[in-house]
Amino acid sequence: MRPLRIAIIASAPLVQAGLSRIVDASERFELAAVAVSIHALRVSLVRQPALQIDVAILDSSAADDPVAITAALDAGIKLVLLSDAEPAQLAPLVAAGAACLPTAAGDREIAAAVNAVGAGLVAMRSELFNEMLHKTGSASERRPVELVEPLTPRELQVLRLLAGGFANKHIAHDLGISEHTAKFHVGRILGKLDAATRAEAVAIGLRDGLIQVGE
Amino acid sequence: MEAAQDSGNPLQAWSEQIASLVEILGRHVVAVHVGRHETVSGVLWRPGIVVTVAHALPRASDISLTLPDGTTAKAQLAGADGSTDLAVLRIDDGKFEPISLGDEAGVRTGNWVLAVARGGHGDVAVDHGLIGRAGPAWQTWRGGRIDRLIRLDGGLGAGFSGAPIADARGRVIGIGTSALARGYGVVIPTATINRVSDVLLAKGRVPRGYLGIGTQPVALASPPLAALAQKLQLDPAQGLLISSIAEGGPAEKAGWLIGDILLQLDEQKVSDLDSLQTVLGSDRVGKELRASVARGGVLVESAVTVGERPRRHC
Numbered sequence: 099m100r101p102l103r104i105a106i107i108a109s110a111p112l113v114q115a116g117l118s119r120i121v122d123a124s125e126r127f128e129l130a131a132v133a134v135s136i137h138a139l140r141v142s143l144v145r146q147p148a149l150q151i152d153v154a155i156l157d158s159s160a161a162d163d164p165v166a167i168t169a170a171l172d173a174g175i176k177l178v179l180l181s182d183a184e185p186a187q188l189a190p191l192v193a194a195g196a197a198c199l200p201t202a203a204g205d206r207e208i209a210a211a212v213n214a215v216g217a218g219l220v221a222m223r224s225e226l227f228n229e230m231l232h233k234t235g236s237a238s239e240r241r242p243v244e245l246v247e248p249l250t251p252r253e254l255q256v257l258r259l260l261a262g263g264f265a266n267k268h269i270a271h272d273l274g275i276s277e278h279t280a281k282f283h284v285g286r287i288l289g290k291l292d293a294a295t296r297a298e299a300v301a302i303g304l305r306d307g308l309i310q311v312g313e
Numbered sequence: 314m315e316a317a318q319d320s321g322n323p324l325q326a327w328s329e330q331i332a333s334l335v336e337i338l339g340r341h342v343v344a345v346h347v348g349r350h351e352t353v354s355g356v357l358w359r360p361g362i363v364v365t366v367a368h369a370l371p372r373a374s375d376i377s378l379t380l381p382d383g384t385t386a387k388a389q390l391a392g393a394d395g396s397t398d399l400a401v402l403r404i405d406d407g408k409f410e411p412i413s414l415g416d417e418a419g420v421r422t423g424n425w426v427l428a429v430a431r432g433g434h435g436d437v438a439v440d441h442g443l444i445g446r447a448g449p450a451w452q453t454w455r456g457g458r459i460d461r462l463i464r465l466d467g468g469l470g471a472g473f474s475g476a477p478i479a480d481a482r483g484r485v486i487g488i489g490t491s492a493l494a495r496g497y498g499v500v501i502p503t504a505t506i507n508r509v510s511d512v513l514l515a516k517g518r519v520p521r522g523y524l525g526i527g528t529q530p531v532a533l534a535s536p537p538l539a540a541l542a543q544k545l546q547l548d549p550a551q552g553l554l555i556s557s558i559a560e561g562g563p564a565e566k567a568g569w570l571i572g573d574i575l576l577q578l579d580e581q582k583v584s585d586l587d588s589l590q591t592v593l594g595s596d597r598v599g600k601e602l603r604a605s606v607a608r609g610g611v612l613v614e615s616a617v618t619v620g621e622r623p624r625r626h627c
Contacts, residue, residue: 137586146395147455148394149395171495172494174491
């Protein structure tokens with residue numbers, strides 16, 4: 099079998115050295131490139147059209163933004179990501195095909211993940227997988243209930259202001275409508291969401307994803 | 314089963330037609346052995362010339378092929394270009410039938426296409442699908458120019474990288490690769506194959522335009538720079554700060570200085586690596602380009618002769 103050509107992306111020389119050792123230890127791997135960031139790897143690849151890599155190991159010390167990582171994944175680059183970021187941050191990268199390991203991962207774990215990604219598989223620790231599975235599961239439970247009559251864009255605006263704790267007078271002023279009209283909108287929202295109070299309407303709105311916290 | 318020819322059954326006629334297309338296309342398809350049990354496909358593009366994908370090739374200069382007649386042959390790597398994922402192999406083989414080429418310019422989203430691969434045992438495999446997306450020329454992440462965006466509607470199976478992708482008339486519009494996009498097969502169009510293989514056969518590599526500078530994208534935010542950006546209608550208002558200059562390189566010869574901000578090259582904006590690479594295509598090597606540089610907040614015009622990037626061994 100042809101060895102996998104590996105690129106190491108890490109800004110810390112010690113991490114570069116550590117990862118190189120893992121690559122050198124296996125006959126299945128061949129070190130093809132070392133770079134300090136995804137951008138730097140890309141520059142090397144642009145400048146050396148004959149250079150080929152199969153899998154890149156990206157350490158969290160290489161301060162690449164998720165946009166650069168996603169762009170590389172979209173371009174077909176296979177990545178093993180060493181990161182202690184929250185599962186919510188890692189989920190989109192896993193969905194885009196990156197293997198995710200904690201920075202404390204051992205040699206064998208990293209080597210296994212490189213092999214998996216090289217074969218087109220996704221690899222991660224079972225804890226992370228469980229956490230992601232759990233998150234997705236609860237998200238689907240929280241899927242917004244189908245409203246019999248959906249809120250109009252204006253009513254959504256009013257609901258957001260309600261969430262901010264504003265009184266009808268303030269809402270009216272903010273939207274440039276009369277206080278009477280604002281009160282009418284609030285009444286319609288309570289009716290459509292089947293809420294008894296303004297606070298309950300906001301709670302239902304948050305639960306069903308009509309509005310977000312911090313909006 | 315009844316004889317296909319006489320049944321008047323349109324489904325059967327359709328099925329027979331596809332099988333005939335596969336048979337004809339298969340005469341041009343070779344298996345390229347890239348590992349003990351792994352193959353990609355290649356196309357007998359011209360007499361003695363096979364084109365295939367670069368991403369899967371082993372580093373060895375001798376590569377083993379299984380030809381359409383089932384025999385094996387040794388091929389020599391003439392050159393590979395990772396930026397377009399193309400590689401060209403030479404073989405000693407007298408037999409060659411001209412391949413029927415289609416025009417990628419006529420490809421439309423939704424067109425039905427066929428991919429014909431050859432496996433390690435010499436057998437032919439086929440897949441089919443629709444053109445999921447067709448668009449204008451594009452640049453790969455590695456800076457290669459692909460003459461047209463032709464994306465398939467799904468992934469390419471193992472061994473189908475390098476397979477010819479043909480339209481319903483059996484005309485080859487390019488070869489497929491799984492390495493230029495995640496989750497989708499992409500067609501490297503005929504025009505790109507012809508252009509890149511000409512260069513690879515002549516030089517063994519695709520030359521890269523070279524200025525001899527290290528750069529960093531910077532926003533043109535301070536008032537004098539913002540005014541320059543507006544004057545040159547740069548969108549985004551961003552340039553490339555020159556952070557290093559190679560000794561004896563084109564930039565040094567043009568009198569550029571560290572700290573200059575490159576704004577335009579050949580009257581095109583150069584706000585990031587992508588736009589710089591677009592201007593520095595292989596056809597620019599040796600050409601003199603006009604450059605607009607901001608130096609101390611003032612616009613300086615100069616001319617720079619694009620060099621060829623020195624070869625580096627990796």
